[in-house]
Amino acid sequence: MAEPFLIGENMTGGYGAVDILHGCTLAVEKGEIAVIVGPNGAGKSTAMKAVFGMLKLRGGAVRLAGEDITTLTPQARVAKGMAFVPQTQNIFTTMTVEENLEMGAFLRRDDIKGTMAQVYDLFPILKTKRYQAAGELSGGQRQQVAVGRALMTQPKVLMLDEPTAGVSPIVMDELFDRIIEVARTGISILMVEQNARQALEIAHKGYVLVQGSNRFTDTGQALMADPEVRRSFLGG
Amino acid sequence: MDILNALVAFANFVFVPGLAYGAQIALGALGATLIYGILRFSNFAHGDTMALGTTFAILVTWGFQALGITFGFLPTALLALPFAIIMTAAFVLGTDRVVYRFYRRQKAAPTILVIVSLGVMFIMNGLNRFIIGVGEINFADGARFVITAGDFRAMTGLTEGLAIKATQAITVVTAVIVVGLLFWFLQKTRTGKSMRAFSDNEDLALLSGINPDRVVQVTWIIAAGLATIAGVLYGLDKSFKAFTYFQLLLPIFAAAVVGGLGNPLGAIAGGFIVAFSEVMVTYAWKKVLTYLVPESMAPDGLVQLMSTDYKFAVSFTILIIVLLFLPTGIFKGKSA
Amino acid sequence: MSTRINANPNSRSRTLLLFGLVAALFIGTGFVQSWNSSLGILNMALISAIMAMGVNLQWGYAGLFNVGIMGFVALGGLAVVLTSSTPLPDAWRAGGPGIVAGLALGAATIGVAVALYKRLPKGRLRTVVMLAVLVGGFFAYRAVFDPAVAAVEANNPAAHGNIGGLGLPVLLAWPMGGLLAAAAAWAIGKTALGLRSDYLAIATLGIAEIIIAVMKNEDWLARGVKNLIGLPRPVPYEVDLQKDADFLARAADWGVDPVTTSSIVVKLSYAGLFAAVLVAIVVLSELALKSPWGRMMRAIRDNEVSAEAMGKDVTRRHLQIFILGSAIVGIAGAMMTTLDGQLTPGTYNPLRFTFLVWVMVIVGGSGNNLGAVLGGFLIWWLWVMVEPIGLLLMDGITAGMADGSWLKAHLQDAAAHMRLLTMGIVLLLVLRFSPRGLIPEK
Incomplete structure (x- = not known):
């Protein structure tokens, strides 16, 4: 089987002397959605940050389209076509929605109008609020701004750290719909989710992490069907 | 009752001087607030940056005067301003490269950066004395008045005169232009927006590929420019004395804090609030009241609330009141 | 930590070495220049070391960023005037009670306003009532205070015009200086200590300027910028010594010049007094630091949030240490005015009295009493000696230039300004390459 488009292989590392990740592997194919679930403190966000280069690895490697990017800074990874939406503080609150999108496209020197139109098509509400300060929007709208900002670089991979944290179930469903739409345009999506059940439903691939290593890895459907996964991680 | 004369007296002794002084403080506070917003520390060397910038402007002015170049009815110092800004900006960028960058990369605590800025303050202060000395220097040339008290009386037939010094008019006009340019830059240009983004959310700015070194450099250049302009305008309006500039730190910080540290609009409002309070509290109201x-x-x-020697007390009182009751300033600043 | 119990022999020898170096500087100055000037520098160095101890207490032990040192130094000086200058009964009769009543009225106004703010419910009523109290109180205060001040200042303005002192021994003025500074620190701390560190810095900077403005302008207090000279001294006068038969006989015995010797004896007496105060403060501070109180202080400094979570009243502790540190600075200020024999409010300058003390603390090593003392000695010596050294340097640089050339004159004048430049460079170098100071915290 050919190598996945993005893979963080056998990653080991942590913030200080203590490792949080122990040989953890995450991968996502082009245009697919991979979801990382697991109990609190399992190292889900840490694994994500490791893939994005926000944490130094002591072992393992990260490859994008076959190229080893393990030593690149997060900024350099942005230039390589990766985009990251942090869990909190993921928008510029004092700037307008449109300025948030412009800042997302900061590295691009070409015309960004087309991409902006695509983002507005994806999230029509943002277009009506384009001149409003992003900090004044509701929680769900702010998440849309955050995702929109990340999409402005025209990334090949979009990484989302708990995009539905703190939003209502209706908004969550809508956000997931949008994420599926994004994936259909050929962008790979790697995301961490608390709402494991709903996330696995839309996932092509699911990773269940426990204590910094892979406990189960399978398609989203298969994981949903696995009685052990259901019992331990999906609440029955 | 003689409302007209009272109004003219008020304009002459309170409004016009307050407006000019407010504009000077506002420009100074803008520089300090930008540094705070981007570099996240209170720069105690800002007053001395103003002094150094003014020193450069005076030197260039003298050079022009020696060459017989003047600026017509405008002060030669305005002609010297661009050169002085370049020199100050170069100096300040140098201090960033040699001094501040090290601590920024270490992610040092803001207090450490404040102490570092004290060191820079000492050096700038010493250098300034080294170059131009400690004496008082008047470097205003060109026309003295836009309108004199005598002309005004002749024109209106009122007992009270309204004098508008050329330097006061120049201060206000320059300040309006500079603030207009600054806001255009911050709101409309890519670099300006990236500065606002950096000030708003540093981590996200980095994730968006904004280059922190460049943002910091642009900030220093703008702050140096604003400091030089504020210093030259203040020096033209009053006179230049290095130590006075050091003392301007207090009203400048008061203005920046009152407006909300890191908020440019607030710095301007704060500048005028501080300046007008200072002028109004220390003005002898006898004339107007009569x-x-x-x-x-x-x-x-004299009906003077406080002697002019206590003008610092005014800045200070405003500062304390705002800090105690509105800790993030009138306009929301960064200070949580 | 274990290193605190078995003091690291390495760090101890380093401390000894550094103090030896400083001693060598002073002894060297004695040999090269004169013992007179060396002792003169030493006396101010002792005072500076005490000031540095005060700042170190606040910054090193509690992380309080106080840049209003100058104000507390000046208050100490004011205490000397009020405690030990000659009493002026006429002035007191003319306006003393009025001034006291006026000040009491002012204080009462603020007290009532604060009480109202705390008692009344939030809303427009509170604002209006408070404003009414403050404005009314202000005018009442001015009505009582102003005529009393005028009366006092009219009393023989050429020589006095001030309220006069208590005529008490000047050594008593030192603790009084501490008390006055402590009282001011209490008022300041009550309002400003809750602020974030850089706000506290800006606030204290302003307070110091206000204290100096008051001392410059309130002539009734200590004659303002007209200065108050001829303050009593705790040691004999040189001229008296030179007339003293016993002293002259001894000088003749030793074969030394009586004039120089009298001056040295006076300076040595001062040095003895100052050193006694310094040692007392160092011992007390060390004891305090090693007590549970000191450990708690440092715990608070290192992690305010967790200390607060553990039930420590952080604001109260900060207020305590702010008052203590300021009192030490006030004592030093009183000693300095005693040494000068006069109070000259016009000469107080934040660069010299606030920021220079900060340089001492940072260079010496914040959080370490011996470090602060070393910083005080070293930086004061440097501050005084930079000027002659700079002049020597400039003489060297300009030796080749023609006499009367503009640049030569300018450079030689500029040597006087080398001080600030040097201090800035020293501060930045220490911060960069030895950020914990020459004698780091244990």
Whole structure:
């Protein structure tokens, strides 16, 4: 089987002397959605940050389209076509929605109008609020701004750290719909989710992490069907 | 009752001087607030940056004067301003490269950066004395008045005169232009927006590929420019004395804090609030009141709330009141 | 930590070496220049070391960023005037009670306003009532205070015009200086200590300027910028010594010049007094630091949040240490005015009295009493000696230039300004390459 488009292989590392990740592997194919679930403190966000280069690895490697990017800074990874939406503080609150999108496209020197139109098509509400300060929007709208900002670089991979944290179930469903739409345009999506059940439903691939290593890895459907996964991680 | 004369006296002794002084403080506070917003520390060397910038401007002015170049009815110092800004910006970028960058990369605590800025303050202060000395220097040339008190009286037939010094008019006009340019830059240009983004959310700015070194450099250049302009305008309006500039730190910080540290709009509002309070509290209101009340009630004393020597107390009181009751300033600043 | 119990022999020898170096500087100055000037520098160095101890207490032990040192130094000086200058009964009769009543009225106004703010419910009523109290109180205060001040200042303005002192022994003025500074620190701390560190810095900077402005302008207090000279001294006068038969006989015995010797004896007496105060403060501070109180202080400094979570009243502790540190600075200020024999409010300058003390603390090593003392000695010596050294340097640089050339004159004048430049460079170098100071915290 050919190598996945993005893979963080056998990653080991942590913030200080203590490792949080122990040989953890995450991968996502082009245009697919991979979801990382697991109990609190399992190292889900840490694994994500490791893939994005926000944490130094002591072992393992990260490859994008076959190229080893393990030593690149997060900024350099942005230039390589990766985009990251942090869990909190993921928008510029004092700037307008449109300025948030412009800042997302900061590295691009070409015309960004087309991409902006695509983002507005994806999230029509943002277009009506384009001149409003992003900090004044509701929680769900702010998440849309955050995702929109990340999409402005025209990334090949979009990484989302708990995009539905703190939003209502209706908004969550809508956000997931949008994420599926994004994936259909050929962008790979790697995301961490608390709402494991709903996330696995839309996932092509699911990773269940426990204590910094892979406990189960399978398609989203298969994981949903696995009685052990259901019992331990999906609440029955 | 003589409202017209009272108004003219008010304009002459309170409004016009307050407006000019407010513009000077506002420009100074803008620089300090930008540094705070981007570099996240209170720069105690800002007053001395203003002094150094003014020193450069004076040197260039003298050079022009020696060459016989003047600026017509405008002060030669305005002609020297661009050169002085370049020199100050170069100096300040140098201090960033040699001093501040090290601590920024270490992610040092803001207090450490404040102490570092004290060191820079000492050096700038010493250098300034080294170059130009400690004496008082008047470097204003060109026309003295836009309108003199005598002309105004002749024109209007009022007892009170309204004098507008050329330097006051120049201060206000320059300040309006500079603030307009600054806001255009921050709101409309890519670099300006990236500065606002960096100030708003540093981590996300980095994730968006904004280059922190460049943002910091642009900030220093703008702050140096604003400091030089504020310093030159203040020096033209009053006179240049290095130590006075050091003392301007207090009203400048008061203005920046009152407006909300890191908020440019707030710095401007804060500048005028501080300046007008200072002028109004230390002004002897006898003259204005004499016009307004019946003769029998005319005040005996000066009706001065506080002697001018206590003008720092005014800045300070405003500062404390705002900090205690509105810790993030009138406009929301970064100070949580 | 274990290193605190078995003091690291390495660090101890380093401390000894550094103090030896400083001693060598002073002894060297004695040999090269004169013992007179060396002792003169030493006396101010002792005072500076005490000031540095005060700042170190606040910054090193509690992380309080106080840049209003100058104000507390000046208050100490004011205490000397009020405690030990000659009493002026006429002035006191003319306006003393009025001034006291006026000040009491002012204080009462603020007290009532604060009480109202705390008692009344939030809303427009509170604002209006508070404003009414403050404005009314202000005018009442001015009505009582102003005529009393005028009366006092009219009393023989050429020589006095001030309220006069208590005529008490000047050594008593030192603790009084501490008390006055402590009282001011209490008022300041009550309002400003809750603020974030850089706000506290800006606030204290402003307070110091206000204290100096008051001392410059309130002539009734200590004659303002007209200065108050001829303050009593705790040691004999040189002229008296030179007339003293016993002293002259001894000088003749030793074969030394009586004039120079009298001056040295006076300076040595001062040095003895100052050193006694310094040692007392160092011992007390060390004891305090090693007590549970000191450990708690440092715990608070290192992690305010967790200390607060553990039930420590952080604001109260900060207020305590702010008052203590300021009192030490006030004592030093009183000693300095005693040494000068006069109070000259016009000469107080934040660069010299606030920021220079900060340089001492940072260079010496914040959080370490011996470090602060070393910083005080070293930086003061440097501050005084930079000027002659700079002049020597400039003489060397300009030796080749023609006499009367503009640049030569300018460079030689500029040597006087080398001080600030040097201090800035020293501060930045220490911060960069030895950020914990020459004698780091244990």
